[in-house]
Every structure is written in structure tokens, then in C-alpha cells.
Amino acid sequence: GDLGMRPFVLAQPEVHEHKLGPKDRLLILGSDGVWDRLDSQEAVDIAARHKDPGSAAREITGVAKQRWHADTQGQLSDDITAVVMHLDYGSPPPTRASSSQQLAKSTSTAWRRGSTDALPKRFNTSQRLAALDSLRPVGALARRPSDRRRR
Known part of the structure; x- marks a missing residue:
């Protein structure tokens, strides 16, 4: 963490709940940056113009970054991260076992901001996920030796 910024960082997250329904077509997650x-409707309007969630996320973060730089004369910028997911209700949800197996396959690498590498599209159309603003792999996720033992 950034100990110098400790007085300004809150440990309590801001959480909003919304029950998704068949009319919901997009899910956009974003950092406070x-x-x-951007207000939520503007982000939805941007994302709705893109078929690819990755390009939607890049435009959302690009607009936010431009506004940060314009508002602060290029001096300040907050963490600017967004994830866009297209919701598809056309197929039944996967079973619990297949969801776990798919998640295990899709999380073999950790990702973070910092390069122009894109998050791999390892999800089918109904689960397509895109992460924005330059992600790069930071290494395979590792299990502790104790996690590998049979129980």
C-alpha cells in the first residue's frame, strides 16, 4: 500500500447492489477513477456502442483519463480501471461443477494494469469478460503446498 496516503484511503468499500434481470444487457465495474x-449513463452509452467488451472498457477508461488530465492540468490521475461484461440470457446457466472447472481454467494467470496486453477471452459468449486499461500477466496463481494435499 501507499503509507503516505493512509489518511486519505478508506478501508470501507462503497457497495451498490442491483438484482440483474432479463432486460439488463451490460455490467460495468469501475474504480472511483x-x-x-463519468456518470453511469454515459458509461452505459459508451459500452452499448461496442460489440467487444474490451474496446468498450478501453474507451471508458480513455475518456476518464482524458478528463482527469484536463481537470488537473495533467498533474493528477486516480486509479482508472473498468471491466465490461455483456450479459447473455440465451443459454441456461452452467452447472455448479462446470462453473468451478471453468473458473479454475480461466484464472491460471493473475493480471494487473501496466502494459497493452489484453485479458484473454477464455469465456464463452454468455460469459465474455473484458478488462480495461492495459493489463499484463504477473505470473501464475500458486497454491500453498498445504492446499495440494488430499483432504
Whole structure:
């Protein structure tokens, strides 16, 4: 963490709940660096223009970054991260076992901001996920030796 910023960082997350329904077509997750510069309807309008969730996320973060730089004369920028997911209700949800197996396959690498590598599309159309603003692999996720033992 950034100990110098400790007085300004809150440990309590801001959480909003919304029950998804058949009319919901997009899910957009963003850091406060996005939401401090775009309202939710503008983000939805941007994402709706893109078939690819990755390009939607890049545009959302790009707009937020431009506004941060314009508002602060290029001096400040917050963490600007967004994830866009297209929701598809056309197929039944996967079973619990297949969801776990698919998640295990899709999380073999940890990702973080910092390069122009894109998050791999390892999800089918109904689960397509895209992460924005330059992600790069930071290494395979490792299990502790105690996690490998049979129980």
C-alpha cells in the first residue's frame, strides 16, 4: 500500500447492489477513477456502442483519463480501471461443477494494469469478460503446498 496516503484511503468499500434481470444487457465495474469523471449513463452509452467488451472498457477508461488530465492540468490521475461484461440470457446457466472447472481454467494467470496486453477471452459468449486499461500477466496463481494435499 501507499503509507503516505493512509489518511486519505478508506478501508470501507462503497457497495451498490442491483438484482440483474432479463432486460439488463451490460455490467460495468469501475474504480472511483472512472466514476469520478463519468456518470453511469454515459458509461452505459459508451459500452452499448461496442460489440467487444474490451474496446468498450478501453474507451471508458480513455475518456476518464482524458478528463482527469484536463481537470488537473495533467498533474493528477486516480486509479482508472473498468471491466465490461455483456450479459447473455440465451443459454441456461452452467452447472455448479462446470462453473468451478471453468473458473479454475480461466484464472491460471493473475493480471494487473501496466502494459497493452489484453485479458484473454477464455469465456464463452454468455460469459465474455473484458478488462480495461492495459493489463499484463504477473505470473501464475500458486497454491500453498498445504492446499495440494488430499483432504
